[in-house]
Amino acid sequence: MALKNKSLYAILGILNVSPGTGYDIKKYCDTVLSGFWNENFGHIYPTLKKMLVDELVEIVESEKSEKKIQYQITPKGQMELEAWLMEDTETQPMRSEFMLKLIFSSNQPKEHIIKMLEDYKQIHVEKLEKYLDMQHDLEQGIEEITKERTSFLKALLRRGVLSCEATIRWCDETIDSGL
Amino acid sequence: MALKNKSLYAILGILNVSPGTGYDIKKYCDTVLSGFWNENFGHIYPTLKKMLVDELVEIVESEKSEKKIQYQITPKGQMELEAWLMEDTETQPMRSEFMLKLIFSSNQPKEHIIKMLEDYKQIHVEKLEKYLDMQHDLEQGIEEITKERTSFLKALLRRGVLSCEATIRWCDETIDSGL
DNA sequence: GGTTTCATGTAACATGTTACATGATTCT
DNA sequence: AGAATCATGTAACATGTTACATGAAACC
Numbered sequence: 001m002a003l004k005n006k007s008l009y010a011i012l013g014i015l016n017v018s019p020g021t022g023y024d025i026k027k028y029c030d031t032v033l034s035g036f037w038n039e040n041f042g043h044i045y046p047t048l049k050k051m052l053v054d055e056l057v058e059i060v061e062s063e064k065s066e067k068k069i070q071y072q073i074t075p076k077g078q079m080e081l082e083a084w085l086m087e088d089t090e091t092q093p094m095r096s097e098f099m100l101k102l103i104f105s106s107n108q109p110k111e112h113i114i115k116m117l118e119d120y121k122q123i124h125v126e127k128l129e130k131y132l133d134m135q136h137d138l139e140q141g142i143e144e145i146t147k148e149r150t151s152f153l154k155a156l157l158r159r160g161v162l163s164c165e166a167t168i169r170w171c172d173e174t175i176d177s178g179l
Numbered sequence: 180m181a182l183k184n185k186s187l188y189a190i191l192g193i194l195n196v197s198p199g200t201g202y203d204i205k206k207y208c209d210t211v212l213s214g215f216w217n218e219n220f221g222h223i224y225p226t227l228k229k230m231l232v233d234e235l236v237e238i239v240e241s242e243k244s245e246k247k248i249q250y251q252i253t254p255k256g257q258m259e260l261e262a263w264l265m266e267d268t269e270t271q272p273m274r275s276e277f278m279l280k281l282i283f284s285s286n287q288p289k290e291h292i293i294k295m296l297e298d299y300k301q302i303h304v305e306k307l308e309k310y311l312d313m314q315h316d317l318e319q320g321i322e323e324i325t326k327e328r329t330s331f332l333k334a335l336l337r338r339g340v341l342s343c344e345a346t347i348r349w350c351d352e353t354i355d356s357g358l
Numbered sequence: 359g360g361t362t363t364c365a366t367g368t369a370a371c372a373t374g375t376t377a378c379a380t381g382a383t384t385c386t
Numbered sequence: 387a388g389a390a391t392c393a394t395g396t397a398a399c400a401t402g403t404t405a406c407a408t409g410a411a412a413c414c
Contacts, residue, residue, distance in 0.1 A: 013283035104192035
């Protein structure tokens with residue numbers, strides 16, 4: 001049973017940065033972690049409830065209102081997070097539907113393959129722009145983040161940039177090759 | 180309901196290259212598609228049975244023996260495959276446990292972070308070597324593959340190479356930065 | 359004769375996504 | 387006043403993984 005609920009660790013990590021609601025956690029995934037991690041509500045809310053029972057998180061009573069439930073990490077939660085951070089990360093199997101489709105497309109019309117590659121390139125051009133914008137914002141110090149965390153966010157964005165650039169380069173090369 | 184069983188398409192695509200057993204399909208994923216797609220038996224066998232009922236595949240009776248069941252794609256299966264190949268591919272959300280861990284590691288000891296990055300680099304160095312070997316084998320024409328398919332396999336491997344190189348470069352940069 | 363690879367399959371479990379329901383608050 | 391965003395949650399469904407059971411055939 002090498003399966004572990006990674007959503008739990010994502011939530012612990014996010015709440016360790018700052019307390020927040022389930023909604024905040026989702027937003028964090030969609031912005032800061034976008035391109036590297038995603039969560040959906042169908043996972044976040046039930047997981048938070050389970051974590052509450054396990055005392056990995058607790059409700060910030062002072063912030064509690066009718067519709068808003070603010071969670072914060074507990075010392076036990078921090079220990080759990082720490083343990084996970086120290087663990088080796090197993091490489092996870094990849095599944096790229098695009099590459100799967102491409103490899104089976106040798107009999108497809110060339111125009112269609114070129115279009116596939118151009119669309120794929122476009123997606124990565126836009127993604128690259130987004131990372132560059134985020135990099136710019138980070139340099140300007142728009143948000144209030146500790147110096148420590150800033151360098152980690154920079155590394156994250158740099159990874160996104162290099163990865164997009166590699167993909168774009170590959171698309172160009174492959175389109176040029178005519179296959 | 181935008182969910183589609185992609186294993187089905189992977190199986191159709193593989194059987195469209197050449198007929199084979201469930202075991203063969205798994206092997207194909209672990210070799211040719213490794214790094215881009217994976218399947219496990221718990222998915223392959225039940226899916227094959229379902230596909231048989233739906234007449235997307237059929238059993239090659241002449242090759243049938245007690246333990247070995249060889250499948251081939253049917254015309255209906257080819258139509259289904261074709262339709263999928265023509266469809267736009269939606270971008271799928273990414274989940275990198277390594278990046279998730281890194282982003283939450285700003286309070287971890289520097290040595291541990293460097294070790295994480297070095298391990299991660301090593302994995303990609305080995306992966307790169309594997310792709311380069313496969314590229315070499317393909318150039319030598321070791322296997323019997325049509326010219327058409329060869330250029331697609333080359334593109335696939337080239338993607339793997341560029342992607343590994345980008346990751347290795349990022350690891351080096353990040354280690355050098357000292358974060 | 360023993361080990362590895364080939365070969366099929368299932369049950370239990372774990373994870374992930376979508377659609378829907380509900381309503382408050384904030385912005386324009 | 388109406389639209390967008392904030393906010394929580396569940397049920398149904400879809401997907402994915404592991405562990406186990408079984409045994410033949412090929413290799414050394």
